[in-house]
Amino acid sequence: MSVQERKERERAGRERLIVAVARELAEQQGWDAVTTRRLAERIEYSQPVLYSHFRGKREIIGAVALEGAAEMAAALRAAARAEDGPHKRVAALARAYLDFAERNPAVYDAMFQLDGGLAFAREDTPEPLKDGFAALLESLGEVAGDGVHPGLFTEVFWASLHGLATLTRAGRLPPQDTEARVELLVDRLAVI
Amino acid sequence: MSVQERKERERAGRERLIVAVARELAEQQGWDAVTTRRLAERIEYSQPVLYSHFRGKREIIGAVALEGAAEMAAALRAAARAEDGPHKRVAALARAYLDFAERNPAVYDAMFQLDGGLAFAREDTPEPLKDGFAALLESLGEVAGDGVHPGLFTEVFWASLHGLATLTRAGRLPPQDTEARVELLVDRLAVI
DNA sequence: TTGCTTGTCTAGCGATGCTAGGATCGAATC
DNA sequence: GATTCGATCCTAGCATCGCTAGACAAGCAA
Known part of the structure; x- marks a missing residue:
């Protein structure tokens, strides 16, 4: 044995x-x-x-994506935990997200740009991906506003961050005003 | 001759x-x-x-992207022109953007996902791309809010739309609540 | 007719992801 | 300790990719 x-x-x-x-x-x-x-x-x-x-290169990309999702979830929770009050927490969360994307561009690509053969937004979505979304939801749920479904709000907020991350890194947005863009986004989307 | x-x-x-x-x-x-x-x-x-x-495949992708940018700019302007009032106009603009992305996924990829060898957010950015951004700016400038730079606001709004478009199409967001997400985004980001 | 430019094609290079089939090595049996 | 046998790994190769060198033909000028 x-x-x-x-x-x-x-x-x-x-x-x-x-x-x-x-x-x-x-x-x-x-x-x-x-x-x-x-x-x-x-x-x-x-x-x-x-x-x-692995069945092929795709599955290797998928494995890197899962590893990255776990790390990102941890980073998001750590950033949120370090702040008091919903607004500060959400701002820290947003910065942590963009920071992760900037520091780990290849991992971010594996997660959200490339095809790693992973299922998203479904029953059989791998646990690390679900947990990454959950990490966002934990902090964003409290600023969704009355009558707005927390999950839906989280999806919109996440999509906005994703857009900023990808367009900035691809050179589609000028890199200098990143911080101002994040502030604007958080101020408008988060209620109170 | x-x-x-x-x-x-x-x-x-x-x-x-x-x-x-x-x-x-x-x-x-x-x-x-x-x-x-x-x-x-x-x-x-x-x-x-x-x-x-063309110098290579990249440049062919770039040519498709430029063609698409011109079409998108026209579609955005047409959608905005058909509505009265800033809020309605912005909502129509957002829907037109996502609609274009959904109807022309390959063109959208050429513009924003693939490398077409095009310069973005720079002096030597090709005219159709600048004009596409301008088409967004025309409607979004009036809802940026006091003290907020219209260009910066447009960048944030655009990034959010881009995030929704890409994540939805890649199956990262469930397709059914698209309309609710757009409404939420417009309601929160646009001032009055 | 003879040359030369211009345009196009055939053939091929070095990569890519992936796989079939043979060789080798180590564990279990006698 | 020798032998069998299955697991493990490698060599070699396939089809396809983006791209290019060099041969060839067509049309124009002298």
Whole structure:
């Protein structure tokens, strides 16, 4: 039994290594540079080994996305917890979101721009994704306003942040006024 | 002289054909299906001909994006012109924006998701893109609120719409409550 | 007719994601 | 300790991608 357990441990370790290397490579040189050949070379195995862990490149992107979602949820909760009062909390949340997107562009892409083969907004949505949305909902629910469904409000707020994050990073919005845009968004959307 | 003029006309016509076919193919089967080989086959010329018109696939995407930007600007202005009063006008504008994105997903991708090699938010930004932003600004400037820079407000509003458009289409937001989300966004962001 | 420019095509390069089939290695059995 | 056998891994290759070099043909000027 012990032999098999050891093998499973090694396999799990190698799988974590694949995801970590994919993420690192993506952050360093962009997802285009994450080819199966390069990935295989970096983990010091041949290409087909990747396919014994993942069905394809898409699934590797999906694994990075899940890892990122868990981290983002934690970062959002930490930022919200550090502030008193709904308004300050929401502002901190928004900044933390955009900060995460800016600091981890490749991970953010894996989560929201690329196709990682993950289900969203459904029953079978993976737990880390649901939890990321929940982390937003926790702070945003209290500023949704009377008669507005908290979930719907969270969706709108999230979409707005997502728009700011992606357009800024793609050079579609000038980078200098980021802070002013966040303030405007929070002041208008959040009630009290 | 006439011979040369005829040739230039034919060349320009072929270039329009390339862009039209690329757009059609992208809308039908997605941008992944727009390969240089398939494109060449459909215009009934060999691959290298494409490269005598465009530097590469990126530039073809860029051409589709410019065409789309001009159409979108016209659609936004038409929607705004049909309504009286700032609030109604902005609501119509928002719906027209999301409607365009939904009806022309491939064109929308070319404009805002893919790399078409275009400059944004800069001096040398192509005219159709500037005009698209201007079309938004015309209606949104009057609801920016006191002391808020119209351009900044337009950026935030646009980013929010962009977030809704992309997240909805990628299946990240449930499709049914789209209208409620738009109403909420307009009600909160637009002043009076 | 002879040259030259202009236009187009065939063929090919180096990559990509992914896979079939053979080799190798280690654990279990005699 | 030798042998069998299954799991594990690698070499080699496929189809396709964006892009380009070089051959070829058509049309114009001399």
